[in-house]
Amino acid sequence: MPKIAVLPGDGIGQEIIPQAVRVLKAVLAETDAEFEFQDYPIGGAAIELVGKALPDETLQGCREADAVLLGAVGGHQWDHLPASERPETAALLGLRKGLNFYANIRPVRMIPSLLATSTLKENVLDGVDMVVIRELTGGVYFGEKGRSDNPRSAYDKMTYSEEEIRRILIQGFETAMLRSKKLCSVDKANVLETSRLWREIANELAKEYPEVELTHMYVDNAAMQLVRNPKQFDVIVTENMFGDILTDLASMLGGSIGMLSSASLSGTQGMYEPAHGSAPDIAGKNLANPLATILSAALMLRYSFGMEAEALRIESAVEKVLEQGYRTGDLAQAGDKVVGTIEMGDAVLAAL
Amino acid sequence: MPKIAVLPGDGIGQEIIPQAVRVLKAVLAETDAEFEFQDYPIGGAAIELVGKALPDETLQGCREADAVLLGAVGGHQWDHLPASERPETAALLGLRKGLNFYANIRPVRMIPSLLATSTLKENVLDGVDMVVIRELTGGVYFGEKGRSDNPRSAYDKMTYSEEEIRRILIQGFETAMLRSKKLCSVDKANVLETSRLWREIANELAKEYPEVELTHMYVDNAAMQLVRNPKQFDVIVTENMFGDILTDLASMLGGSIGMLSSASLSGTQGMYEPAHGSAPDIAGKNLANPLATILSAALMLRYSFGMEAEALRIESAVEKVLEQGYRTGDLAQAGDKVVGTIEMGDAVLAAL
Ligand SMILES: CC(C)[C@H](C(=O)O)[C@@H](O)C(=O)O
Ligand SMILES: CC(C)[C@H](C(=O)O)[C@@H](O)C(=O)O
Numbered sequence: 274m275p276k277i278a279v280l281p282g283d284g285i286g287q288e289i290i291p292q293a294v295r296v297l298k299a300v301l302a303e304t305d306a307e308f309e310f311q312d313y314p315i316g317g318a319a320i321e322l323v324g325k326a327l328p329d330e331t332l333q334g335c336r337e338a339d340a341v342l343l344g345a346v347g348g349h350q351w352d353h354l355p356a357s358e359r360p361e362t363a364a365l366l367g368l369r370k371g372l373n374f375y376a377n378i379r380p381v382r383m384i385p386s387l388l389a390t391s392t393l394k395e396n397v398l399d400g401v402d403m404v405v406i407r408e409l410t411g412g413v414y415f416g417e418k419g420r421s422d423n424p425r426s427a428y429d430k431m432t433y434s435e436e437e438i439r440r441i442l443i444q445g446f447e448t449a450m451l452r453s454k455k456l457c458s459v460d461k462a463n464v465l466e467t468s469r470l471w472r473e474i475a476n477e478l479a480k481e482y483p484e485v486e487l488t489h490m491y492v493d494n495a496a497m498q499l500v501r502n503p504k505q506f507d508v509i510v511t512e513n514m515f516g517d518i519l520t521d522l523a524s525m526l527g528g529s530i531g532m533l534s535s536a537s538l539s540g541t542q543g544m545y546e547p548a549h550g551s552a553p554d555i556a557g558k559n560l561a562n563p564l565a566t567i568l569s570a571a572l573m574l575r576y577s578f579g580m581e582a583e584a585l586r587i588e589s590a591v592e593k594v595l596e597q598g599y600r601t602g603d604l605a606q607a608g609d610k611v612v613g614t615i616e617m618g619d620a621v622l623a624a625l
Numbered sequence: 626m627p628k629i630a631v632l633p634g635d636g637i638g639q640e641i642i643p644q645a646v647r648v649l650k651a652v653l654a655e656t657d658a659e660f661e662f663q664d665y666p667i668g669g670a671a672i673e674l675v676g677k678a679l680p681d682e683t684l685q686g687c688r689e690a691d692a693v694l695l696g697a698v699g700g701h702q703w704d705h706l707p708a709s710e711r712p713e714t715a716a717l718l719g720l721r722k723g724l725n726f727y728a729n730i731r732p733v734r735m736i737p738s739l740l741a742t743s744t745l746k747e748n749v750l751d752g753v754d755m756v757v758i759r760e761l762t763g764g765v766y767f768g769e770k771g772r773s774d775n776p777r778s779a780y781d782k783m784t785y786s787e788e789e790i791r792r793i794l795i796q797g798f799e800t801a802m803l804r805s806k807k808l809c810s811v812d813k814a815n816v817l818e819t820s821r822l823w824r825e826i827a828n829e830l831a832k833e834y835p836e837v838e839l840t841h842m843y844v845d846n847a848a849m850q851l852v853r854n855p856k857q858f859d860v861i862v863t864e865n866m867f868g869d870i871l872t873d874l875a876s877m878l879g880g881s882i883g884m885l886s887s888a889s890l891s892g893t894q895g896m897y898e899p900a901h902g903s904a905p906d907i908a909g910k911n912l913a914n915p916l917a918t919i920l921s922a923a924l925m926l927r928y929s930f931g932m933e934a935e936a937l938r939i940e941s942a943v944e945k946v947l948e949q950g951y952r953t954g955d956l957a958q959a960g961d962k963v964v965g966t967i968e969m970g971d972a973v974l975a976a977l
Binding site: 355356357359361362366391392393394397413414416418419420424425426427428429430431432433434435436461462463464465466467468469470472474492493494496497500501502514515517518519520521522524525530 | 707708709711713714718743744745746749765766768770771772776777778779780781782783784785786787788813814815816817818819820821822824826844845846848849852853854866867869870871872873874876877882
């Protein structure tokens with residue numbers, strides 16, 4: 274029986290995960306598939322419980338699972354910890370590296386009924402439909418870092434091996450093959466040696482994918498173009514730090530970060546989580562938007578279990594409730610039906 | 626007599642610089658000040674002339690000048706060069722490091738008559754008025770970099786010393802003191818050691834500027850917030866690479882990258898240039914927008930020569946021509962008076 278490790282985490286993670294699990298179970302109930310769901314502690318909740326943001330038991334549970342469903346981690350209670358030991362950093366980076374989730378995939382699609390919510394003009398956003406692929410286990414995130422004293426100085430090393438670059442670019446090319454065969458590789462090859470290697474390998478791989486039109490764009494320009502004319506993009510692939518920045522930025526093109534789902538793949542396993550954080554300010558109040566988590570559950574069915582029809586069922590249900598005017602507070606405009614986290618879950622279930 | 630080194634460079638640089646020089650001369654003619662203008666080759670033009678993107682004569686001329694006015698560098702003719710030797714990289718990084726222009730200042734202000742041009746909704750942009758301060762001579766731009774073979778790998782080292790961080794943060798605090806006393810320092814302290822040192826020093830300096838309200842924001846969130854709610858920002862200060870990305874992004878908040886001016890300061894000298902590139906596709910056609918360069922000339926009067934009244938005169942003239950409906954092609958909407966580069970210069974002169 275396929276196993277799903279469920280990691281609610283902190284803050285609104287505790288509220289959005291149950292909604293996604295409900296939706297998953299409802300969809301699975303109508304298939305022959307039987308899944309085992311097992312909860313594990315992570316983040317601040319795990320620090321309180323066992324003194325570690327990523328307990329061994331959790332890491333082990335995730336290793337043995339077929340897929341991981343993650344809520345959100347972190348909160349102001351742990352602000353006193355050194356930044357690198359805070360729950361979000363320790364838990365997320367530990368999970369990514371520990372399970373080798375090197376390919377982070379974030380689909381950004383403008384749902385027409387959210388156009389009014391966005392800060393970009395409707396004609397700029399209408400029709401936006403792209404995938405941003407971020408390398409997740411290399412670069413400056415995991416390079417050597419250090420500090421000197423008297424006078425103080427610090428360094429972080431951005432490193433990439435051929436192998437690390439190849440496998441994420443292949444993910445980019447393969448994704449492009451399934452879509453409109455346009456791949457935009459984002460780097461800073463005019464400044465970085467890692468980017469020059471990246472670009473070299475991208476150009477080599479392009480020969481193996483003659484149908485894909487590969488373009489290169491500098492990261493500064495990409496940030497601008499995402500706002501200037503987002504519809505020019507179909508599949509974007511980039512390294513870890515640039516991807517961190519560009520995916521958060523791109524979330525604004527899907528209406529709100531509250532809508533952005535993500536899949537992190539290792540080749541054998543997948544981890545699925547909303548792109549937003551634990552939002553401590555609204556936690557415990559039934560105010561959080563569960564849609565990015567529900568959409569992440571759809572990605573799980575698609576990428577980890579090949580259940581495309583079921584994934585689409587969830588995605589259509591989400592579109593339908595938005596069309597019906599249901600909104601959590603983060604997306605609400607005058608005239609909308611403002612609902613809480615649980616009620617939004619109810620609405621999606623009803624719309625399945 | 627104060628000396629201004631004028632570096633038109635490539636592409637539209639050759640067209641926009643003459644307009645800025647005309648405007649400068651017109652404003653200076655009505656004061657007692659006499660300035661010497663001296664042209665120097667840079668970029669691709671200099672490669673053709675003397676085989677080097679940044680000739681020694683140019684660097685020396687800039688050293689002896691009080692201020693440098695730079696157009697734009699680069700073009701497709703030099704695409705065959707390795708990325709690090711292309712005119713824009715070699716010339717710009719060489720000038721910045723060679724003359725120690727460590728503080729890059731880019732004011733982003735939404736001019737009301739450009740609201741229609743922007744891709745963001747008018748209520749989101751109306752009233753945007755911020756300054757982005759970017760560290761320009763440190764970080765991953767100038768750290769050690771290298772390559773190995775078999776298998777290939779590459780690295781770039783991001784380094785910052787206490788001194789480098791202090792002086793740019795002081796620029797941030799001082800700028801905040803002259804404005805609304807709000808400073809947002811952008812870093813990635815949850816991942817980078819350089820950012821942790823940055824944040825530490827920012828917090829120390831905050832004690833010397835008790836009137837300034839210092840906040841910290843992660844760069845991924847900052848990219849999103851610039852699009853979600855740009856009016857929350859007044860002064861942003863950040864390191865080199867993050868600044869590269871965020872300033873290009875922020876240019877969209879001023880209507881267009883064609884409006885974004887910049888000043889790069891060393892403490893004793895200043896270099897002034899538009900944030901946009903050499904736009905080879907429209908070069909030589911009298912189509913380029915000279916306003917960012919003209920606004921950069923205004924920054925020169927303000928920062929290098931303390932001529933605040935004259936700077937404001939230029940800035941008001943630019944606002945006036947935009948209000949009158951004059952637009953170069955990049956900004957044009959139905960109903961605007963579309964003019965060429967020279968005619969836009971004429972209009973600004975007339976509006977002075
Ligand atoms: C919490 C942080 C370490 C993380 C990152 O930078 O990758 C987050 O911003 C993300 O994008 O998942
Ligand atoms: C041309 C390039 C090296 C430069 C940079 O990255 O600094 C440019 O993008 C800029 O912002 O002036």
